[in-house]
Amino acid sequence: MALIWNRGIDWDEEDWREEAACRNADLEFFFPIGVTGIAIDQIDAAKRVCQMCDAVEPCLEFALATNQESGVWGGTSEEERRKLRKSWLAARRQTLLLQKEHTKQSL
Numbered sequence: 180m181a182l183i184w185n186r187g188i189d190w191d192e193e194d195w196r197e198e199a200a201c202r203n204a205d206l207e208f209f210f211p212i213g214v215t216g217i218a219i220d221q222i223d224a225a226k227r228v229c230q231m232c233d234a235v236e237p238c239l240e241f242a243l244a245t246n247q248e249s250g251v252w253g254g255t256s257e258e259e260r261r262k263l264r265k266s267w268l269a270a271r272r273q274t275l276l277l278q279k280e281h282t283k284q285s286l
């Protein structure tokens with residue numbers, strides 16, 4: 180599936196990374212190797228950090244929009260994001276279509 184990149188989004192506009200609770204966390208937890216064994220505990224530890232993060236929404240949005248396949252982003256695992264991404268893309272397409280229609284009607 181091709182990545183749809185919307186250049187109209189300025190991800191650093193609000194600089195959500197400044198709010199990231201993981202800025203000083205052990206990145207090993209956020210990018211575990213595999214999804215079994217000790218990786219399960221690392222993913223859970225990363226998700227606990229995400230639960231306290233003020234940037235969880237823009238982080239997840241960024242991860243979905245840029246198709247971040249590895250690691251924990253926005254409180255979601257790789258598998259959870261794969262499932263979320265289909266519905267996110269459908270909603271995004273719908274929003275873009277509505278914006279396009281609105282622009283046409285305004286002209």
Ligand code: SF4
Nearest residue numbers: 199201229232238253
């Ligand atoms: S939601 Fe999680 S991965 Fe994203 S910035 Fe916050 S702590 Fe980091």
